[in-house]
Amino acid sequence: MHSLSHLFLNPGDRRFWAGFTALGVLFLLLVPALNLLLPADSALHVPNYMVTLIGKYLCYAILAMAMNLVWGYCGVLSLGHGAFFALGGYAIGMYMMRSIGARGVYGNADLPDFMVFLNWKELPWYWLGFDHFWFAALMVMAIPGALAFVFGWLAFRSRINGVYLSIVTQAMTYALMLAFFRNEMGFGGNNGLTDFKDILGFDLSQDATKMGLYLLTTLVLGATFLLVRFVTASKLGRVMMAVRDAESRVRFLGYSVTGVKLFAFTLSAVLAGIAGALYVPQVGIINPSEFSPANSIEIAIWVAVGGRGTLLGPVLGAFAVNGAKTWLTGAAPELWLFALGALFILVTLALPKGLVGLWAGLRARVTEKSND
Amino acid sequence: MKFNRILGAGLFTAASILPMLAHAAEDTIKIGVLHSLSGTMAISETTLKDTVLMMVDDINKKGGLLGKKVEAVVVDPASNWPLFAEKARELLEKEKVAAVFGCWTSVSRKSVLPVFEQLNGMLFYPVQYEGEESSRNVFYTGAAPNQQAIPAVDYLMSKDGGEVKRWVLAGTDYVYPRTTNKILEAYLKSKGVKPEDIMINYTPFGHSDWQTIVADIKKFGSAGKKTAVVSTINGDANVPFYKELANLGVKADQIPVVAFSVGEEELAGIDTKNLIGHLAAWNYFQSVKSPENDAFIKQWQSFIKNPKRVTNDPMEATYIGFKMWTQAVQQAGTTNVDAVRQALYGQKVKNLTGGVAVMNTNHHLSKPVFIGEIQGNGQFQTVWKTKDVIKADAWSPFIPESAKLTADWTYPWVCGNCTEPKFK
Amino acid sequence: MTDDTLMDQPHGPGIAAPGTILYVDSVTVSFDGFRALNELSLVIEPGELRTIIGPNGAGKTTMMDVITGKTRPDQGDVLFDGHVDLTKMTEDQIANLGIGRKFQKPTVFEHLTVFENLELALKCKRDTLSTLLFRLSGEQQHRIDQVLGTVGLKDKPRMLAGALSHGQKQWLEIGMLLMQDQRLLLLDEPVAGMTDAETEATAELILDLHKDPHHSLVVVEHDMEFVRALGARVTVLHEGSVLAEGSLDAVQANAKVVEVYLGR
């Protein structure tokens, strides 16, 4: 029965699992294999920097799926998701700062370098606990979750929706950016948190550690995939889509739109936080510019490019846009912004359903042809 | 159908990645250029990209390096700090560049540092900065605080400088101003300046509304003691700051402003008629007359095809860095990073402003310091200069916890931040 | 859920109207000066079927908005079941109290299938968590099939609602109303855009519902034939307040009504 009701929403289970395993094989086995087994001079060899790069994309993919959950399925375009991502990153960053211990340049075991430098005498209270990984890991989810919950509750309760919500979320992340820029905040100001040495005792400069982080990210992406699918395939998922299409009508059916949106928003924020936490150890720095509104807008772009309201779309979009970015910033440094800007315009104008929609459209046309 | 989508995804990823797998031609020496060409920092960094290209162009005209052509690989980290790290990795691992010239902001340098240290790359960093760092893989060709801030303050305290007694330390809220002001505060106090005669103010990046702060400065300056402003205000925020100064009638002969981040390039964006007499401290001014400088300016303006285009201090730093690298490569006979590093120590290059810059074993330069007053034509007129070159301190003696540290990458120290030598 | 909301609700401003399912007393609503409802008063008894007619702009839809919590009245009381003050509650709370509404312009969820539309309307716990963990039980499944039959969409449960014809959407929405199994049903022009056959069927359906004393219905309609077919008590609205009330013949005889409809 369950699958029946979604036959026309999501692909049937068999197909889904086929696709899911295919992705799994690609990222979990193929990439590492090509990296580790093949000799460096082979044409198919995946060099280390490529692994870290894909690892970074995978984090973006998780972030994009989180965004898709609120925007694609629930119709809430948050332009502040970069904030949740960054907060998750800061949480794990704080843990890694603490685990540097006395190996900082000033060799102070009690304080991170930037605090020594600002003449701080003791650790601020909000840094307490971040010596423990479990606490940091908890905060990675708790802080973005809590912020999203409070913010969302205020906003959705007073029925701020559409562009208004987008603007307010943008203001939120902007305010956070300014706040984290302040050195008095105790998060390293403009430089943010950097000089990480190791995580859980694994040396971050080791390729093995990087590969480990990469695999972990892949697994988390898989888990996110399943989670998002579970939610969207549930009745709540259908209610979310109903909210997206006709919000007020849903109310008259007796569902609390505030509740539904709040659930989606908070869950999505938590996922974003996790993505951030996986991102920071791989890029080795977290600083306030991650809060900048531009970043958050870009997340929305990935989702739009890939295809809103589809499971795979966001992953596709995140890889496509960032892949293009990586390539163009090297290949055409003067002109890549044209390409990127044009891409956004083109997608919103010509491909409202994104790449996934394009693909589906092409297939549809092909099948039609074969039919007649 | 879903399955096909996934194939599609795979293909697309491959498509976006394959171009990056292209292999480098072997008969060239590659160097990386890691400067933002878009985003907020493009304003300053684009110039440096062009400078490196000019130098490369020049050396190739002269027959290249070790008989090979030098090829510059330009990438755009787009003022995005994590992207800096990604691009650095790409340059070192994929492009296998022999050296990288790049970065402007401290945070971008911090962001690429782990990459360079892990992959044992070589970065030339051409911008004046806060010090408090000495990495085995970075050569700092810009000024350290003791090559800019301290001399400037000394000058202002001198008779010619107007015997300043009261100080405003105004800066953008990030690490460079914080460090510089910290050092200056300690230094001023050591010179017997009373705490109530020092006013410290920090503003956000790109701060555009200076009314309040400039008004405060005027008030602070009206206490009857000679007052000066030491500005570590960063890039974008300077134009509105100086416009506000001009309009509120803060005259240089009453309250002079000495800046460490404002050079010819920045002045090109400001109408300087009302700023005559305000100061800046650098290791280079375009206006300094010397055969090298004249040649450099001519070369630059013809390369950039703009006879009005100005030169500035970070450009000279880039020039010196590039020269030193080429000399070291020739000396070592290879581009191998470790060999070149050894060859760089004690390497000498003629400054564009006369005198000789030396690369010290703390990876910083010895350079002369100039104090200049802003002229109506957007240039600086030197009003004071050091007798001789000054050696940069990687670790400032005026910050207690860094005073104990030494940076020396030669035996027996072989360390960037140690309290005692590695080998005894 | 329903019960607690009953508990939570303050019992109106001290007043109660025992023996009524819906009690509207001197309700006024104005938008930018324009008075959509003007001291409107209306009482529906349990199990009653009431038809409401009136020219455009008479305030029919606004009245429904007020009852279902979409619009807050500037003044006046709206009580459900004699004691629950509706003016303080949100749409979803009111829906969970047992008040269902069918919109003038059929609004179904176009990106969901017919089946899913009905499933969403299904009467059950509707808080977020239970919705997330919801599993369709056998007899709920049966109920949906039943309604699918009633509204004549048996053969297209898997069709996207967006693909239905106008009439079919009307039916689907009526179906959703049935699924909700509410005590008070508000139908805003249920037969607009329906064929005569469909209209008759609708009339029968409504009369069916009326047979069950558990249901009270308020039908807003233009189509006099349809109103006659329902043969229920009629209220005439004009400029936001009640102009006349009584049997259809009685109101049609009423001079004021004639004036309003035919004009001077």
Next chain:
Amino acid sequence: MRAFHLILALAALLLATPSARADDDFSTALRALNADSYADKIAAAEALAALGEGRAAPILDALADGRLYVTPDGAILIEQAGTYLEPLSQKIVTTDKAEAITVNNRLRGVARGAAGRLALFSPNAQARGAAVEAIMNSPSDEAADMVRAALAKESDATIKALMVTALASLDLSSDNAGHRLAAVTQLADSSDPSVRSQIQRLLETETDLQVRKVAEKTLGSIEFRVTLMGFVANLFQGLSLGSVLLLAAIGLAVTFGVMGVINMAHGEMIMLGAYTTFAVQQGFRAFLPADLIDLYLVAALPAAFLVTALVGMGLERGIIRFLYGRPLETMLATWGISLVLQQVVRQIFGASNMEVANPSWMTGGWDLAGGFTLTYNRVVIILFCLAVLGGLAALLRWSSFGLHMRAVTQNRPMASAMGIPTGRVDAMTFGLGSGIAGIAGVALSQIGNVSPNLGQGYIVDSFMVVVFGGVGSLWGTLVGAVSLGVVNKFLEPYAGAMLGKILVLVFIILFIQKRPRGLFALKGRSVES
């Protein structure tokens, strides 16, 4: 003693025309200015001033402004707008060998002070006033004596008063208690912060009780006036910040408020306006006589409006109109547009800041009491932005275009049914919004950067203003902008620039929770659905 000489010299100057002998001294003193060390130059400047000849004043002024040149044969010339004046013969000389005499701040100070003292006796009242100011800036005993000498001859009342205060503040440091007492009494109704600090310093050392009493009283009254002026200054700064926000937001209020289109490229429209200003300025510099340069700003206004309006219409017809009813997509598409526009400008003008000069009538300001300066450019911008707002309001209310616009906003199908060309109205509305952004750019180029990132700095703020003020309500936008500006400025002294901004943002976010439609919300069905 030197002071006495000075006075004699001055007397001489006032009595007789300079004799031949004086001429020689003068020219030697003059040539001495071309010394190697600044110390010698300073000595020379003082010597020249000591001769006490009025004609030395313009020379010293020129020296201070760096307009004093020297020919290879040591002749000193004054540069004026490209021509050289021989100060002795007052003849125009043409040479291309002349080099500017370098000055530093100290020399500049000395020269200004000296020129000021000489100017004390200039026939021109304004010059005398300026002279007193100059003396206040470099106080000394001989200066005091000179002011006394000048005061005796002064006829102009206002300048008399000025001199009296100047004297008083100079007398504060006199060792004669009587003088000091007179001075503090004299200064009772000053509101100059520098006078305040002088009296404070006096009180640190003052022993004479009588003087102390009066001084404290004086200090109190000055304190009061200064704080009062401080408040006024805050208010003005708030207004001017508000006017900047308003300018940035008005265009948005049109595109967003009237059309419901979120134009993320709005900031870039402002940026284009600023670059147009730059282009116009360069045009003026290149093709028009120098004395017209001050008018370039006036010419820039229509130019900027036209350019940005055309770009805006182009975008509306080419892209945005296909996205009506999909506000979120519009947001993303316009974001793409903003990226492209930025890069276009970067390609054409380069990434670095462009220099846009304030015309002379926008440079400087009125020095009001209490150390508060009313800067011209700020005042102009406040007035300008009110004018723009008024003009827009009038356009919307009275022009037929405005009527159409409102009709389309309120009920598109009905409007088109009534034969209003909705498509064209849309294009024009968007063009109008963009055009206003463009002229905002003209104004903003006068106080800030002109760089490709110019727009980015304003986008969030202007959205905040529009949402806070209430979408679709110009009046709301006005109130929103001004109140945000003022709040921001009153927070800044306590919270600091950054925290102030953050607090304001948080406040707005919370406020919107309470009033989702902003300060001046449009009520009614049209908004609800």
